[in-house]
Amino acid sequence: MVRHCAGLPLAIIVLGGVLARKNSLNEWQTVSENVKSYLKRGKGQGIEDVLELSYDNLPPYLRSCFLYLSNFTEDYEISAKRLIQLWVAEGIVFSNQNERNGGKIVEDVAEYYLIELAERCMIQVGERDALSKIQTCRMHDLMRDLCLSKAKEENFLCIVDHSSGNQFGKDFSSCTIRGVRRVAAHVFPQVQCIKSPHLRSFLFSFEFSAEQTKALTNPKMLMMANYIFEHDKEMWNLILWIYILRLKYILWRSWTYMFNSFKLLRVLNFEGCFCDAGFNLSSDIGNLIHLRFLCLEGLCFYNLKLPASLGNLRCLQTLDLRVDSYVGLNGISGRPIYVPNVIWRMKQLRHLYLPKHCDRKTKLKLCTLKNLLTLANFNTRNCYVGDLHNMMNLRDLQIFGSFHIEDFEDLGKNPAILGNNNILRSLTLTIENVEIPDPRHVTHLIFGCANIYELRLVLKIGKLPEYHHFSSNIxxxxxxxxxxxxxxxxxxxxxxxxxxxxxxxxxxxxxxxxxxxxxxxxxxxxxxxxxxxxxxxxxxxxxxxxxxxxxxxxxxxxxxxxxxxxxxxxxxxxxxxxxxxxxxxxxxxxxxxxxxxxxxxxxxxxxxx
Structure with a gap:
């Protein structure tokens, strides 16, 4: 069968991945006949035929998982954890077993699917963690071409990029998108051109590079702006402000249209999008009551107060609020964000990422989040340490900022911070540029994590806890x-x-x-x-x-x-x-x-x- 691969390593590896799932000589012979059949009906392209065979040999539960990878740009290093969260939110992966009775949770099922795609050589594994679990993955260019081809053939999603014809300006405006369930925007899209009331997934993945921002500004005006930049700095600052205001207006229109037109959205992902103009999260986001996944990571906000309407998103499974703040021409300031106390309403949350810097007035009750698996940027200034007792399924806890137990008298002396949680696998404690925590609290926290395998300490602790305080599984x-x-x-x-x-x-x-x-x-x-x-x-x-x-x-x-x-x-x-x-x-x-x-x-x- 190797001769059918024309000596191409990728074809040989992928064919090996197909054969690896076959357990008898008859199954191998069937694969051999299928390769010949594909080559006969194909156009002599060889490797494309072998790759198509690998896709056709995927079981039904893996096909949608594979096609979902077409959302990501070429050579993109995909976070395995984020990919799994998206699969679960989309309903591509689910578990029929009862989690409370010892069955696998849906994230574990999704992780198994990811491993199977890797074993079939449909994806390339990037980084692995200490337990050899996949942390990142990517796709070979030829495999991605197959993925894009099949996604288009099955109308799995619509990609907005420079090569799609759905671009900026007149070209984009004349290409109204209708009847699609998923949109992946690799350039800044004219959102108003998407006329799909049943849209379920919208993934943004782009930066406002010089090439892309030209599409938002008249080229002649850009030439004039370049001239003014060299000769009149005051006039340049005025032009820059006008440009920023125009960009903010475009973004505001896009968000308003999106939040009022796509009310069946399950996934809204802004990860990887950067814009110095600054966003203002409209209260209309509360209209998206079917959202399972919302990621605002990396967005730059000029309004430092998130809307209370976020509390309407009761179906959320993943909420990523790791946003930045904006101060004008000087860019990102890192000023604290105010988060309203509404997250407790999202009782289906499984993964919560809070802002690194919350306003002092932010005080969040999280005691109702009993399904939480991931909690990032927790601190005792903006959250209640006692709420950790109720998170019996927590696997990944990331503490950032203040961590002081004595602020909470109701926990008594030497409290078990994590209650009886023996599921926690990863603990991160980051306390920079603030008062040094009591080393006893750190030791007590580590000692209470009996089964963690990953520990990250970024703080001035002075001395490590004694050997017996560490989990033997680390x-x-x-x-x-x-x-x-x-x-x-x-x-x-x-x-x-x-x-x-x-x-x-x-x-x-x-x-x-x-x-x-x-x-x-x-x-x-x-x-x-x-x-x-x-x-x-x-x-x-x-x-x-x-x-x-x-x-x-x-x-x-x-x-x-x-x-x-x-x-x-x-x-x-x-x-x-x-x-x-x-x-x-x-x-x-x-x-x-x-x-x-x-x-x-x-x-x-x-x-x-």
């Missing part, structure tokens, strides 16, 4: 600005399932770090980044016996690599970035320390010197 730890005085390696090296360690900017302030024999028995990846005081790193023989990838970045005072690295036979890649030239020279062939790394197949030096 596989990944990220440390940054922790200002640890004591060497963290003796504590972390004892964790039995530890695979990924990233020690970043000022996580450790000491001069010496040591990895003893028999420590880090399963460590696969180690990154040491901007430890400015680090001078010596000792690695005993027998330490890190499974290490495959080591990265050292901008540790200016580190004198040399440890002699113990030569005993790590598994080490396959060493990356040295932004280190002194003398450090690099020692490790290159002929250098004093080359014997320590000569067994490593891939050694990368970047910006050293």
């Amino acid at each position: 596989a990944s730890i990220y440390l940054r600005i922790c200002n640890l005085v004591e060497d963290p390696m003796p504590t972390l090296g004892r964790l039995p399932k530890f695979r990924i360690l990233k020690i970043r900017e000022d996580a450790f302030t000491g001069k010496e770090m040591a990895c003893s024999a028999q420590s880090f028995v399963k460590l696969d990846f180690l990154s040491i980044y901007r430890l400015h005081n680090l001078e010596e790193w000792k690695v005993d023989e027998g330490a890190m016996p499974a290490l495959r990838h080591l990265e050292i970045y901008k540790c200016k005072n580190l004198k040399m690599l440890s002699d113990g690295l030569r005993f790590i036979a598994t080490l396959r890649k060493l990356e040295i970035r932004r280190m002194p030239k003398a450090f690099k020279d020692k490790l290159e062939e002929g250098g004093d320390d080359f014997y320590k790394v000569q067994h490593i197949p891939s050694i990368v030096f970047e910006n050293c010197g």
Whole structure:
């Protein structure tokens, strides 16, 4: 069968993915006959025929999942978590089992579908987490062409881009879109040209680049503006304000039309859209009562108050409010956003992303969100820590900002912050540029997370909790600005399932770090980044016996690599970035320390010197 692939790696891999799902010789023979049949009826294009065979061999439950990938632009790195949320919101993936009785939740089913697409080589896996779960994926150009072709053939969605004919100006206006259920906008669209009252999904994915903004302004006016910019700055600022006002008007019209015309929308995604002109979220968004998914991430708001009508969106499963604020010609300011206390009404929420910076007047009750799986940017200034007790299904908790337990007397002494939640898998604690939290609270929180496998600490904690406070399941730890005085390696090296360690900017302030024999028995990846005081790193023989990838970045005072690295036979890649030239020279062939790394197949030096 390989000869039918014309020696093309993609065709061979995809055909292998088809065969991998077949369990008998008869099934293999059937695939072989199908390949021949496709080639006979095709136009001799070879790889396209093999790819089409792979699509036709997809079971029905995977076809819509595959076609949904046509929403994304070429070479786009797709977040697996976000893709799964979209699948679930669209009703493409569902679970008939009762979650409360131990059945798989719908996100787990969707994750299995994603793995199956990867095993069939329909997608390419990008990054994986510490448990080898898919974090990002993308599509090969030829596979994406097939996906687009099939999506168009089955009227799965309409794509608005520069090559579709549905563009700006007259071309777009003359191409009224009717009768579609999904629209993916890869350029800024004339939303008023979409006449589909039954539209269910609207995904925006574009930036207001120079090329795209020209479509919103008369070219002759642009030439005049360029001339004025060079000769009269005051006049230029006036023109810029006029342009921004015009753009705001266009955006306001688009939003008003959208919120009043597409009342059956289930998905509205603005992720990846950036515009310095600033948005104003209309209260009309409350009309979209069927919304399951709403993402406003990255949008720039000049009105710092979100509308209370968000509370009408009772069917929401995913709500992403990670928005920015706008202050005029100087762009984004990061000023806090006021969020009305209406989220508690959204009892179907499974994934909630709050703004990083909420107004001090924001006080959110979240006690009703018992189905929540993801909670991002939680803090005790704008939320009630006691509400975490009710989130018995929470898997991913990201705390950003203030975290003080003593503010809540009703929890008593040494409260179990997460109640009896043994499902939490990932904990992130980020506290920057605010008062240092009580280390006991941090220790108590970590100790209460009995089954987490991922821990991220970005805060000035001074000292790590004792070994016995960490979950024995931890596989990944990220440390940054922790200002640890004591060497963290003796504590972390004892964790039995530890695979990924990233020690970043000022996580450790000491001069010496040591990895003893028999420590880090399963460590696969180690990154040491901007430890400015680090001078010596000792690695005993027998330490890190499974290490495959080591990265050292901008540790200016580190004198040399440890002699113990030569005993790590598994080490396959060493990356040295932004280190002194003398450090690099020692490790290159002929250098004093080359014997320590000569067994490593891939050694990368970047910006050293």
